[in-house]
Amino acid sequence: MRLERGINDIVGAGVKAALILLLSFLAACSSGPRTDLPAIRGMRSAAAEWALVNREAARGRLTPAYTAGMRKAMREEIAKQARTLAPESPEAAAVAALQALPPSAAPGLIMRQAAALKRIEAALESA
Amino acid sequence: MSPRDKIQLMSGLLDLPILDKDWRYCGIVDDIEFEESGENALRVKALLVGPGAYRGRLPGWLFSIVRWIAGEHISRVPWDAIVEIGSAAVLKVSGDDYGLHHAEDKARRLVPKRGAI
Amino acid sequence: MNPLEITLGILTAVGGFVDISELVFAAQAGSGYGYALIWVFAFATIGIMAMGEMSGRVAAVAKQPVFNLIRHRLGLKLGLVTLIASLVSNLITCAAEIGGAAIILHLLTGAPVMLMAVMMMAVLIGTIWILPFKWIERSYGLLGLFMLVFAVALIKIHPPWGAIAGGFVPQVPSGLSTTELIRFAYFGVAIVSAVMFPYEVYFYSSGGIEEGWGVKDLPVNRLTCIVGFALGSLLSISILSSSAQLFTPLLADPQLPGTTALEVELPMGRAGLLLALVGILFAVAGAAIETCLANAYSVAQFFGWEWGRHKKPWETPRFTLAWIALFLAGLAIVLTGVDVMKLVEFAILFSVLVLPLTYLPLLLLASDRHFMRKHRNGTLANSVGWIYFAVIVVAALAAVPLFLLTSGGQT
Numbered sequence: 044m045r046l047e048r049g050i051n052d053i054v055g056a057g058v059k060a061a062l063i064l065l066l067s068f069l070a071a072c073s074s075g076p077r078t079d080l081p082a083i084r085g086m087r088s089a090a091a092e093w094a095l096v097n098r099e100a101a102r103g104r105l106t107p108a109y110t111a112g113m114r115k116a117m118r119e120e121i122a123k124q125a126r127t128l129a130p131e132s133p134e135a136a137a138v139a140a141l142q143a144l145p146p147s148a149a150p151g152l153i154m155r156q157a158a159a160l161k162r163i164e165a166a167l168e169s170a
Numbered sequence: 171m172s173p174r175d176k177i178q179l180m181s182g183l184l185d186l187p188i189l190d191k192d193w194r195y196c197g198i199v200d201d202i203e204f205e206e207s208g209e210n211a212l213r214v215k216a217l218l219v220g221p222g223a224y225r226g227r228l229p230g231w232l233f234s235i236v237r238w239i240a241g242e243h244i245s246r247v248p249w250d251a252i253v254e255i256g257s258a259a260v261l262k263v264s265g266d267d268y269g270l271h272h273a274e275d276k277a278r279r280l281v282p283k284r285g286a287i
Numbered sequence: 288m289n290p291l292e293i294t295l296g297i298l299t300a301v302g303g304f305v306d307i308s309e310l311v312f313a314a315q316a317g318s319g320y321g322y323a324l325i326w327v328f329a330f331a332t333i334g335i336m337a338m339g340e341m342s343g344r345v346a347a348v349a350k351q352p353v354f355n356l357i358r359h360r361l362g363l364k365l366g367l368v369t370l371i372a373s374l375v376s377n378l379i380t381c382a383a384e385i386g387g388a389a390i391i392l393h394l395l396t397g398a399p400v401m402l403m404a405v406m407m408m409a410v411l412i413g414t415i416w417i418l419p420f421k422w423i424e425r426s427y428g429l430l431g432l433f434m435l436v437f438a439v440a441l442i443k444i445h446p447p448w449g450a451i452a453g454g455f456v457p458q459v460p461s462g463l464s465t466t467e468l469i470r471f472a473y474f475g476v477a478i479v480s481a482v483m484f485p486y487e488v489y490f491y492s493s494g495g496i497e498e499g500w501g502v503k504d505l506p507v508n509r510l511t512c513i514v515g516f517a518l519g520s521l522l523s524i525s526i527l528s529s530s531a532q533l534f535t536p537l538l539a540d541p542q543l544p545g546t547t548a549l550e551v552e553l554p555m556g557r558a559g560l561l562l563a564l565v566g567i568l569f570a571v572a573g574a575a576i577e578t579c580l581a582n583a584y585s586v587a588q589f590f591g592w593e594w595g596r597h598k599k600p601w602e603t604p605r606f607t608l609a610w611i612a613l614f615l616a617g618l619a620i621v622l623t624g625v626d627v628m629k630l631v632e633f634a635i636l637f638s639v640l641v642l643p644l645t646y647l648p649l650l651l652l653a654s655d656r657h658f659m660r661k662h663r664n665g666t667l668a669n670s671v672g673w674i675y676f677a678v679i680v681v682a683a684l685a686a687v688p689l690f691l692l693t694s695g696g697q698t
Binding site for chain 1: 390394396397466534539542543545548560695
Binding site: 184185186187188194195196197198200219224227228232257258273274277278280281282283285286287 | 351356359362367416417418587588589590591593594600601658
């Protein structure tokens with residue numbers, strides 16, 4: 044009983060401390076321009092993975108099921124992240140160019156867009 | 171430890187699992203019932219098992235949810251049915267004697283008896 | 288000690304160590320931070336060795352599994368909080384594993400993901416129904432040894448071994464911005480959570496009871512935890528190191544478990560890809576079984592039901608109905624179409640919040656003179672245990688702020 048009460052007190056104090064910590068962090072660190080950063084990072088990586096899959100598929104080293112599944116998954120990931128961007132944002136043009144590529148696009152073309160997104164990502168990180 | 175030894179009721183007995191003489195699990199010690207034993211003295215009368223025994227141990231709103239899900243039945247296990255208390259309370263009889271396997275027997279009707287190695 | 292039993296136990300621990308959370312976070316840790324997070328894997332592995340050994344020892348000596356003892360030591364109210372929190376955490380983890388296995392089956396066969404999830408479910412339910420406990424654990428654990436292909440692939444790409452060794456030294460990369468530092472901290476917490484998942488302790492201790500462990504099995508318990516988990520951890524570190532070597536220059540932070548298989552394909556071709564996918568499938572499917580059974584064990588033990596797969600399903604009807612219902616609940620989550628990677632993130636988050644509630648009673652029980660007698664924690668086990676408990680509490684307090692600040696590691 045004493046152990047239970049003691050632990051209850053500790054847990055209660057811990058929860059209060061966690062809430063204060065959470066509110067302090069959020070108040071101090073929330074910022075505007077960085078909100079596109081998760082989407083840009085996700086799209087950059089998905090594009091890079093898509094390019095890698097196409098490169099290895101062209102070398103005949105992947106199965107058809109794997110290639111088709113990964114292409115679809117990466118393009119869906121890019122589309123999902125793109126929906127979170129504002130249409131007039133500076134990144135929208137780069138993303139549109141990426142989405143316009145066909146599933147079996149040349150790896151070099153996809154990587155060009157991935158590199159462009161990487162530059163945008165670096166700019167947002169240092170903003 | 172036997173029931174005649176001194177035990178810490180809360181830390182040693184409450185919320186202990188219960189095993190019957192066939193080493194089958196029969197629930198948990200959900201509460202303890204006392205009776206008067208002489209002047210200003212109490213002794214343990216029975217162990218209480220079942221969701222109904224949560225009434226005094228949970229906030230009212232939470233007990234209402236428990237009652238809605240599992241009902242509020244209570245099984246009473248007389249103190250003299252206990253033969254040993256250690257990491258579990260061990261009965262000297264079968265759990266069936268106190269209706270402790272009732273829910274398990276009801277559930278058994280839903281489980282087919284085939285296929286397992 | 289039977290050498291064959293010991294070997295099988297260790298190999299099962301190795302093959303069963305990596306689950307979808309570790310797979311994804313190891314790969315992303317490598318691509319994002321090179322070898323700088325290796326030490327966190329090593330640190331967390333020592334923690335799960337200590338806690339795993341304690342939970343196995345408690346099961347062997349007290350002959351009661353962890354959740355029986357959690358209820359007894361924490362009482363009804365706090366025990367109920369722990370039960371509900373771990374049910375939620377394990378259910379989300381189970382759904383993530385089912386979803387991950389379905390994705391891998393889709394990549395292997397081309398069949399729709401949801402259909403593969405339903406099929407996976409049927410196979411897992413059939414496995415637990417038909418096989419006794421020892422062979423449930425062993426089959427997926429041993430088949431998970433296909434994951435060793437990741438270690439082979441790492442050797443084949445001739446990585447900078449000096450840099451990998453350097454990764455074992457506790458460090459924070461220099462020159463990180465505040466955002467990157469916070470993200471690094473998030474990955475640290477996530478790795479601790481993924482390696483020390485609460486379900487592992489519940490499953491391991493209940494498994495000890497299932498196999499009828501006694502005092503004579505304490506050396507086996509210690510060997511399995513130390514050697515088995517160490518080798519399993521090296522597998523996770525192989526995944527991280529290959530990702531650092533291969534994916535960082537390609538600008539890829541693996542978003543899906545399927546991408547990780549390319550770590551093996553790149554040096555070993557199509558055969559390597561297929562072996563990696565099969566290894567991931569069995570590792571993740573095995574983890575789905577462990578998380579589901581861990582939940583069913585927790586519920587059954589908390590309410591004092593008959594439990595265990597060392598008995599036939601009809602001999603433990605409420606326990607049987609519980610694990611079937613929990614599997615179906617996990618499947619239902621997957622069938623809503625929720626992103627599996629989101630499930631992984633939430634599994635990590637909920638698990639680290641539950642960790643202190645799981646490990647505190649275990650630490651107290653393992654030191655309890657009444658239950659453990661001469662097998663209670665010595666000075667070393669107590670010291671390690673309490674240090675890790677402090678780390679877990681700090682991780683639990685930091686988890687939610689870090690998750691929100693980094694948008695689940697994406698910022």
